[in-house]
Amino acid sequence: MSEPATLSAAVVGSDAASGALSGPRGPKPRRRFSRRNVFIYGTLIVVALYYLLPLYVMIVTSLKGMPEIRLGNIFAPPVEVTFQPWVKAWSEACTGLNCDGLSRGFWNSVRITVPSVLLSIAIASVNGYALANWRFKGADAFFTILIFGAFIPYQVMLYPIVILLREMGIYGTLGGLVMVHSIFGMPILTLLFRNYFTSLPEELFKAARVDGAGFWQIYLQIMLPMSLPIFVVAMILQVTGIWNDFLFGVVYTKPDLYPMTVQLNNIVNSVQGVKEYNVNMAATLLTGLVPLVIYFVSGKLFVRGIAAGAVKG
Amino acid sequence: MAATRPNRLFRNLTAKIAAIPMILTALVVFVGGTVWTVTYSFTSSKLLPKTKFVGLDQYERLWNTPRWMVSIENLLIYGIFMMVLSLVLGFVLAALLDQKIRYENTFRTILLYPFALSFIVTGLVWQWLLNPDFGIQSVIQRLGWQSFDFDPLYNADIVIYGVLIAGLWQGSGLVMCLMLAGLRGIDQEIWKASRVDGIPAWKTYIFIIIPMMRPVFITTLVIIASGIVRLYDLIVAQTGGGPGIASDVPAKYVYDYMFQGQNLGQGFAASTMMLLAVLVIVVPWAYLEFGGKKRV
Numbered sequence: 001m002s003e004p005a006t007l008s009a010a011v012v013g014s015d016a017a018s019g020a021l022s023g024p025r026g027p028k029p030r031r032r033f034s035r036r037n038v039f040i041y042g043t044l045i046v047v048a049l050y051y052l053l054p055l056y057v058m059i060v061t062s063l064k065g066m067p068e069i070r071l072g073n074i075f076a077p078p079v080e081v082t083f084q085p086w087v088k089a090w091s092e093a094c095t096g097l098n099c100d101g102l103s104r105g106f107w108n109s110v111r112i113t114v115p116s117v118l119l120s121i122a123i124a125s126v127n128g129y130a131l132a133n134w135r136f137k138g139a140d141a142f143f144t145i146l147i148f149g150a151f152i153p154y155q156v157m158l159y160p161i162v163i164l165l166r167e168m169g170i171y172g173t174l175g176g177l178v179m180v181h182s183i184f185g186m187p188i189l190t191l192l193f194r195n196y197f198t199s200l201p202e203e204l205f206k207a208a209r210v211d212g213a214g215f216w217q218i219y220l221q222i223m224l225p226m227s228l229p230i231f232v233v234a235m236i237l238q239v240t241g242i243w244n245d246f247l248f249g250v251v252y253t254k255p256d257l258y259p260m261t262v263q264l265n266n267i268v269n270s271v272q273g274v275k276e277y278n279v280n281m282a283a284t285l286l287t288g289l290v291p292l293v294i295y296f297v298s299g300k301l302f303v304r305g306i307a308a309g310a311v312k313g
Numbered sequence: 314m315a316a317t318r319p320n321r322l323f324r325n326l327t328a329k330i331a332a333i334p335m336i337l338t339a340l341v342v343f344v345g346g347t348v349w350t351v352t353y354s355f356t357s358s359k360l361l362p363k364t365k366f367v368g369l370d371q372y373e374r375l376w377n378t379p380r381w382m383v384s385i386e387n388l389l390i391y392g393i394f395m396m397v398l399s400l401v402l403g404f405v406l407a408a409l410l411d412q413k414i415r416y417e418n419t420f421r422t423i424l425l426y427p428f429a430l431s432f433i434v435t436g437l438v439w440q441w442l443l444n445p446d447f448g449i450q451s452v453i454q455r456l457g458w459q460s461f462d463f464d465p466l467y468n469a470d471i472v473i474y475g476v477l478i479a480g481l482w483q484g485s486g487l488v489m490c491l492m493l494a495g496l497r498g499i500d501q502e503i504w505k506a507s508r509v510d511g512i513p514a515w516k517t518y519i520f521i522i523i524p525m526m527r528p529v530f531i532t533t534l535v536i537i538a539s540g541i542v543r544l545y546d547l548i549v550a551q552t553g554g555g556p557g558i559a560s561d562v563p564a565k566y567v568y569d570y571m572f573q574g575q576n577l578g579q580g581f582a583a584s585t586m587m588l589l590a591v592l593v594i595v596v597p598w599a600y601l602e603f604g605g606k607k608r609v
Contacts, residue, residue: 040409047406048423054438054482055426061441073452074442127335134328142332142339149343151539151595155567155584159362159577160346183338190335215327244431246546251572261433265550268437277441288434295429296422303425303490 062086062282069277085276089283094273095266096255102283104256105263109243109290111174112259116181117238121231124186128193129219133205143190150187158251165252172254180248185241189234192305196230197223229301236298237305240291260287347588354581362577371582381583384561387473391562392541394477395484399537400530402481403488408518410489411496421493425486432483436550439479440466466552469559476551476560483547484540488533495529496522531598538594542587563587 057074062085064078072079091101098104131139161180162171170176200223208218249259258266264287268280295302357367375381406424410417427435442448445464453461465475499522507517523530545564552560554569563583571580 040412040414044406044409044414044420048420051423051427051482051486054442057442058438069447073455074447074449075452123334126331130328130332130335134325136325136329136332139332142336145339145343146335148595148599149339151535151591152343152347153542153564153584153587153591155564155580156350156588157342157346158568158584159571159580160349161342163362164342164346182334183342186335186338215331240429244433246431246433246549247568251568261431261546264437265433268440269550269553277444277447280437281441284434284437288430291429291431292426295426299418299422302429303421306428306487306490 058281058285058288062089062278062285064278066276066278085278085282086286088276089267089279089286093267093279093283095263095270102260102263102267102286105258105260106286108253108257108263109260112177112181112249112253112257113239113242115174116178116185116242117235119178120182120185120189120238121234123182124189124234125193125227125231126219127186127190128195129197129223130215131190131194132197132200133202133218133223134215143194146187146190154184154247158247162251172252172257174253174257177248177252177257180252181242181245184248185238189238192234192237193227193230196227200226232298233301233305236294236302240294240302243290350581351585351588354578354585356578356581358577358581360575360577367578371578372586375579375582375586378579380558380561381563381566383558384563384566387560388541388544388562390473391477391480391544392538394474395480395541396534396537398477398481399485399488400533402485403533404492404523406485406489407492407496410493421490424489427483428486430483432546433550435479435483436476436547436552439475439482440551443475443478467556469556472552472556472560476547479551480544480547484537488537491529491533491536492526495526498529499525528602531601535594535598539591542591542594 060077061069061074063081063083064072065080065082065084068079089101090103090106092099093101130136131143161183165171165176165179168176170179204222204226205218208222213221243259244261245259246261246265249262253259253262264283267283353362353364354371355366355368356363357365357370410420414420443450443464443466445451445467450461450463453463465471465478503521503525504517507521512521543564544562545568548554548560548562548565554561554565563586567580567584567587570576570583574580
């Protein structure tokens, strides 16, 4: 009933406002500070601040001296900025009898991550390629087992792998841990590569086959150059995943090979000595720095990696 | 016919050779390892695995151990809250980000960055934030609210909620991302149609969009759930299982019995229970996802 009335009122109103113009065009402009916008942006900003808070507190705490931490509150910015905690965390912090800081863990993590990433991606990309283009009998069965394996809790397989590695004589070594990372990276990476290779036009593969190219030739000369983006996604996924690993590092290596996460935990949660919160936070930040940098630099590719990992293709 | 047989085996030979790592991983590690662990959970292995079978003794002992009951209870509390809250939080945030807002990328980057951090880092940061002498509690007390009491990490009754806060902070960004992808997959025509019919946005979300996103929700739930069962690093870093055993979880129980308590049998039995829990989640999902398709 009231609709025609409001409509005509709106028309009259807009006519009066537009004056010489022939009338408003396009969609109705939204008011910038409508209740809706205030609600949306307000909520998002509050949530974003909450998510940023721990990072902020980490940074602020790591730049304070201990006296200031004891007196002030954790949210206050440092009065006197000091980089001493960072230096100490990197080169002097103690785990047990060793006092050479996190740098040892950092280099261990590098030595673990680089070969693990390369090996796991090499294996998984060949697997994915074989599954997409060279389907052999039973291939799908193995693939299904592999995908189901991704859901098995690691705890179930921890001990059998200890035995396996011991039999192979690589238990407690770098090589053993690299192998473990390659095994547990396989399900998700194989899925990633299989889906990507399947999405490539089959004609390419067939044409190369007609021209007489073999398994490796097609892989190296046609598939590899075409799939750089997916390799980058896989690398991001693996570097962050392996860098952040704790369980495998603690189970399959010895103390002098402990990755950074394990060493960090040992430094911060050690019961001896006075707790130096600023050093702890500097050490925590240092450990989180590598994945954080990768995350902020890679942006959308990171999202693509986790989405590919999460949503089956 | 007989002549073609060997041919078959050697067809695609290179592909088969190239797939050997996958085949070995699937058969030896995943199937073999699981069968091995389940088998040895029926033995009385202590320091070393032995083949002296004792039936269900380990399981009986397991379910009579108070520590195991505490871990199960913790996992249930953490799991239920984590699933519900991260789904609700993730969906609401995704819906807010889906309103064609400005700075969407910035907001998404901020909400997802904790996911790039390890559980160790997450646990240690929240240990510091929840520190009763310097953290949030002391800051609010100093602001004048003297009786403010929020000390989850040193209170056995609520310690698991302290872990939950950290877990949510780390994991909800992922859920938000998956939900956002799901929302973007919804046909815009549906929104137009519901607007033409004058249905309010919240009703459209609850009665139209969410039912349409059922597959996304189920996949997300399975991912969250299988992450929850694995919960280990976060506990080790944030509470160390303490105070006492108050924040123990099954994964930590398994590790402690296998590698520190030198009671392998208990560890195997406990990890078999974890496997059972995962099967209860994954098998119906796999049936719905893959088994259901054939019928349609």
